[in-house]
Amino acid sequence: MLEIVTYPNEILKRKTNPIKAVDSEIKDIIKQMKETMYQNDGVGLAANQVNIPLSIMIIDTTPNDRYKDEDREIFKSVLMNPELLEKSGQISMKEGCLSFPELRIEVPRFSHIKIKAINEHEEEVIIELSGFPAIVFQHEFDHLNGITFVDRLSGLKKRIALEKYKKSLKEKVPT
Numbered sequence: 091m092l093e094i095v096t097y098p099n100e101i102l103k104r105k106t107n108p109i110k111a112v113d114s115e116i117k118d119i120i121k122q123m124k125e126t127m128y129q130n131d132g133v134g135l136a137a138n139q140v141n142i143p144l145s146i147m148i149i150d151t152t153p154n155d156r157y158k159d160e161d162r163e164i165f166k167s168v169l170m171n172p173e174l175l176e177k178s179g180q181i182s183m184k185e186g187c188l189s190f191p192e193l194r195i196e197v198p199r200f201s202h203i204k205i206k207a208i209n210e211h212e213e214e215v216i217i218e219l220s221g222f223p224a225i226v227f228q229h230e231f232d233h234l235n236g237i238t239f240v241d242r243l244s245g246l247k248k249r250i251a252l253e254k255y256k257k258s259l260k261e262k263v264p265t
């Protein structure tokens with residue numbers, strides 16, 4: 091299993107590099123990223139969250155121990171070199187992030203998006219997403235561009251969220 095990098099690690103603030111081919115090395119990274127995401131009950135994971143500066147994201151919105159809402163639409167995919175083609179509408183819900191343990195914040199997202207990416211089989215895919223899967227994609231897409239969910243908050247809200255995060259880290263340490 092890979093180790094998850096937490097904020098404020100610098101790799102989370104840098105844009106990742108596009109992959110050139112889905113070769114055995116990339117396939118191995120994908121396999122390890124999946125293991126890591128499922129072990130941590132995540133619904134999405136970007137490669138720079140496991141210290142790999144490549145444009146790879148894993149999404150699986152199937153309900154798990156951390157996300158039990160069964161009404162959410164299930165979307166499961168490995169997406170590389172993703173691009174956002176179209177976006178519309180507004181949606182937000184409390185998001186969590188494996189790189190910010192304990193912190194949950196609501197950030198504005200588009201409710202409908204159309205994306206282009208390379209899948210695990212090295213095929214180009216164009217996918218339309220809405221609702222929860224669209225939120226997860228935008229969260230991971232931001233990671234790949236060096237943006238974390240707190241960066242989507244206005245100045246004051248961002249400061250409050252970061253203070254809350256730092257406080258929760260301090261409280262966690264003694265155990």
Ligand SMILES: [Zn+2]
Binds near residue numbers: 187189229233
């Ligand atoms: Zn995240």
